Amino acid sequence: MNLFRNTLAFCLLLTVFYSAGQTRRVIHIPDIEGYSTLKCDFHMHTVFSDGNVWPTVRVTEAWQEGLDAIAITDHIEYRPHSAEVVSDHNKSFEIAEPVAKELGIILVRGTEITRSMPPGHLNALFISDANPIDKKDVFEAIAEAHKQGAFILWNHPGWKAQQPDTTLWWEEHSRLFANKMLQCIEVFNGDEYYPEALGWAMEKKLTPFANTDAHDPIFNAGKPRTMTLVFAKSKDNEGVKEALFSGRTLAFCNNVVAGDEKLLGQLFNASLSFDEKPLNLKMKGRATVFIMNSSDISYELVLAVKGKEFEAPETITLKAGEITPVTLRGVSKEIESLEKLSMKYKVTNMLSGNGKNFEAEFSFTNF
Amino acid sequence: MNLFRNTLAFCLLLTVFYSAGQTRRVIHIPDIEGYSTLKCDFHMHTVFSDGNVWPTVRVTEAWQEGLDAIAITDHIEYRPHSAEVVSDHNKSFEIAEPVAKELGIILVRGTEITRSMPPGHLNALFISDANPIDKKDVFEAIAEAHKQGAFILWNHPGWKAQQPDTTLWWEEHSRLFANKMLQCIEVFNGDEYYPEALGWAMEKKLTPFANTDAHDPIFNAGKPRTMTLVFAKSKDNEGVKEALFSGRTLAFCNNVVAGDEKLLGQLFNASLSFDEKPLNLKMKGRATVFIMNSSDISYELVLAVKGKEFEAPETITLKAGEITPVTLRGVSKEIESLEKLSMKYKVTNMLSGNGKNFEAEFSFTNF
Amino acid sequence: MNLFRNTLAFCLLLTVFYSAGQTRRVIHIPDIEGYSTLKCDFHMHTVFSDGNVWPTVRVTEAWQEGLDAIAITDHIEYRPHSAEVVSDHNKSFEIAEPVAKELGIILVRGTEITRSMPPGHLNALFISDANPIDKKDVFEAIAEAHKQGAFILWNHPGWKAQQPDTTLWWEEHSRLFANKMLQCIEVFNGDEYYPEALGWAMEKKLTPFANTDAHDPIFNAGKPRTMTLVFAKSKDNEGVKEALFSGRTLAFCNNVVAGDEKLLGQLFNASLSFDEKPLNLKMKGRATVFIMNSSDISYELVLAVKGKEFEAPETITLKAGEITPVTLRGVSKEIESLEKLSMKYKVTNMLSGNGKNFEAEFSFTNF
């Protein structure tokens, strides 16, 4: 009987994953100068808190979806399956870790400190042991995470269940921030967007995040899931940690990218390419630039600063993975003496602050 | 603190499922005369055996995918997560049941008796208590299920891990069959097809099944998952049970339907419709019948018995959900005296036995 | 050689269309009480004016896309291919007609009177001969069409090339309207929407239209093309004509439906179905209605008039072809004495006038 059980276990193991012909999707978001762009999700749950999947699923689905790094962040205080699922707070990480190693996924050890507002829910990443964080007093719990060197983020600050009417920054958050116990804030959680959080992130230099907060299996036919883009010096745990503490992230959700203006510009430029040859645009003539967008992000542009002596389209969509023609028309004799043709577009799906958009300058050689 | 925990639990519950804007897909497979066609999957696992999802996921994903009935069939003997997941053998059913009720999914109580070959793995459905089935001797386990009134199926009879070279029917299966302890056999399991099993099902009047045997979350963008079509007198547990014991099923996997010839014909005919008006086909003339296939099954036809005095296409694909033109051409003077134009097509994706296909007769009014 | 040429012609003919395995897509938009809902496009071009396809393509692509009726409306005055394409104004209809008959597409004879604003471009449908409409004076041309019994529509009234800044109703349109020489207006043309036109249509009882105005081949992977929904007593030329002169249409474009409030309501109701059983909603309880949307139109709802004693979702998307759960929650003791639970939703993608939306009332049996 013993032999049988071993054989069986081995056989079943083989069938589970690889035999299913699973493949890894590639998310096309370019690196920027000096950094690798890692696709990450730092907030998700398993049966070890109130999630509905075994920890290994979080790794295999991240691998299939083309992610580079994840953190499983089971609630410390809320474990509705505890009648059947028995363990300490480190178990979900320990179960997921060998699969992450095999598949080359960076697995960040994390947990979620889950309290009423204020301060609400906070994720602690890069901890060494989740068990001592299980403390009655929330600030003691946070202090313990901080002691372990944690990177701490405020989750879904505008969640209606905790901030039903307005999204407020509480005194408690100021205190945590002052004590370097708050480095980061979710600008997107699942499909939700919190404009105030983006504003605070830009003002206070909090690292902006976008996470799924997945409880159920993640199904994403087609569009990429909500994720944090991390611009890392190396593709490993240390590289992710350094980038997060340095604030080098953009939050990405439903084709919208939010965060620091400079990073937005670098990502935008790295996504696009076109032939540099002179346009030779003349009065009443037209010239077309074919812009290739190699990324999986479609950019939506609205003309912000018109060009001089020529007309350009009022709106442009640079579709993900395709080549879009942009036609300019000369409207005056002066165009024929211009060496450069420039205009600015507001990128409506790139947010550089609460109510602010990134503006992209295009400059084409004319003669 | 107690109050907070309650509030929190309620809030989280709300967010999990409905707030995600989940919808239920509709699988278009028509009813046949006298029966509702139920879409069913009677073989799947959860964290309570070697699966990787919480039992409720099996219900919600079935609901989303348009299924009517499922059975969760966790292994009795193989529970690799038992260090953390502690329970008796009825727990996964008990957890799933309230969600099934809310979503209107018929949840059949079942379990998997999991042994080396012979007799291999067997699912027992419609049991009343899985715990007493946990017996050392496999035939005692089966006898217990039988005593509870179980409908018993042989799972993946051609699984390479147990029958690596040939798919054999063992003496043990004959014994179970003779004692009315084996009513059914999987013709499809996951993406696998066992032709011998279809042969045995037709010879011995075993109910043919197709199940996913899912361990991981089910992702099905586009095509419907592997399922058993059950032709039931009523849309409830009793209706499913009566249909299974009466052998009224077809096995459906990757656009292939397998089972009894008569049921195949009823399903085929119920899927198709066309205008009945006379074709008036004459010598050297042509007439087109527009055939609407309202089902989600694309039918692949190859001409088997040619029509008299007219030509019809050698091959036809009746695409799921679309209208296909079929053009006939008169080739002799005699065509003009024929009242009916008939021909037969082999339906290559309808299997009526090991190596046998359903043949469909078309008959159109000419004059 | 003669024989060869004949044989060749025959062979080529066979290959062109049917052998390509082309099928007809089904657009799921339900009939309303007393009328068949026909999917129609009454504005498109061929090489016989400034279009880029042979007239038969307009028929075969309409057939493939699931349309019931079309009009080819080549410009009288604008024929840039005339150096190579030589014919009178009836030719494109005559070429398309036999293919339309074979495929069962209703082909309306039409033309486009193409002038500067005012009165701009006008389509004349159900004419008998396009040639006499080729007159120097636009009003003589329109009068000739009118004499032939034409149904006349004002095309793309807000087209930027003719009305760059504002969309105006000119004195000339008033004159035509007064003389019964203007029955209809395009509310949608291609992807463009003219809110003013919808306002005029509702005020003046002009039949609202949505047409593609296609010049190039029509590619529509996935979403249905821009079309006019015609509610006809019979599926033929006469049925279409009677419906148009009676104003029984809705304009449909990019999942937005525009027109008469009553027709919008009939279409909305015919699209939806749900189980009528009592909800038995009690205080603090919840009840879910599963709403099936059988149409290809996804309806976007925003709560307009709240229910009494219960809460309903602020927003609902009833996805095309799927089942959406709508959960109600009882908030007071009084709910338990209510026989009916009612609330109203604004349907944001159903326009009943310039700046107005259709409002749908739901009423569910409680006890």
Add this chain to the structure above:
Amino acid sequence: MNLFRNTLAFCLLLTVFYSAGQTRRVIHIPDIEGYSTLKCDFHMHTVFSDGNVWPTVRVTEAWQEGLDAIAITDHIEYRPHSAEVVSDHNKSFEIAEPVAKELGIILVRGTEITRSMPPGHLNALFISDANPIDKKDVFEAIAEAHKQGAFILWNHPGWKAQQPDTTLWWEEHSRLFANKMLQCIEVFNGDEYYPEALGWAMEKKLTPFANTDAHDPIFNAGKPRTMTLVFAKSKDNEGVKEALFSGRTLAFCNNVVAGDEKLLGQLFNASLSFDEKPLNLKMKGRATVFIMNSSDISYELVLAVKGKEFEAPETITLKAGEITPVTLRGVSKEIESLEKLSMKYKVTNMLSGNGKNFEAEFSFTNF
């Protein structure tokens, strides 16, 4: 009125193409060493023979579909629209050329010599004037094309209308071939495959082609259309011509690539990449190589020559644009002394001859 007509023409022109927000798709098929891989289609029709589109449509659809070069090859002898479409044989090229220039599509001047079998239909490419090719005698027509420096291909050699039962090479083809008046043969035409043609291409060093032979508009949602891959020294007319006369092409249709073994190998290798780090595979151990396929071609592999001392999968699908894990398992002690692990796979969708497949060798560093 004159002014109006001009203004109108200008306005209409603007609306036709760019305003439709059309974009160019990117086909991911990698360059091979020393050559650019151009995606080409050298056989298609317009209204100037028996096609159903204006010549400019062939250019704009090729641009949208990501092609680099096309030839419009209207029939000399078969012009069923000639009652309305009046022109010489050069017109379709002349109309298409300015649009091709604007969009950067290489437009090869060609025509189709269209006769009964033998010799059947032949395309002549890179001609200078199609008119003199309109000769009664087919061999005189071919000689004229040859005199102009034409590259000549035999179209659809297995077309049922001309070779209903067997696909034969006729004496006439031998004569043309001997006189250097036949350089090329279609291995694929539309969706059809001619195995004999591939055999002849490999034996006789005929350049293998795959063309659409499109008559109607080309709709290709998703999969790339049938095309000839041309390995060119430069991305221009001269580069294409040199490559064709040198035989550097592969025929590509429905995910199957056919042609010279060496080119197949270069394309296969250029499509794939994986981490080169040592596998360190030991007895009873396993190691996984993650193979990235950057091309739009999914490769189907079947194990042909097993590895020594290790097991590899019997079948592998390297899905287009995704990363596929390939797991090896050590089966003996000797594996631990092997520096390289090698095995061969038959690539079932790469044809190197009639009934022959390309075989790919994989070699991984072990220690």
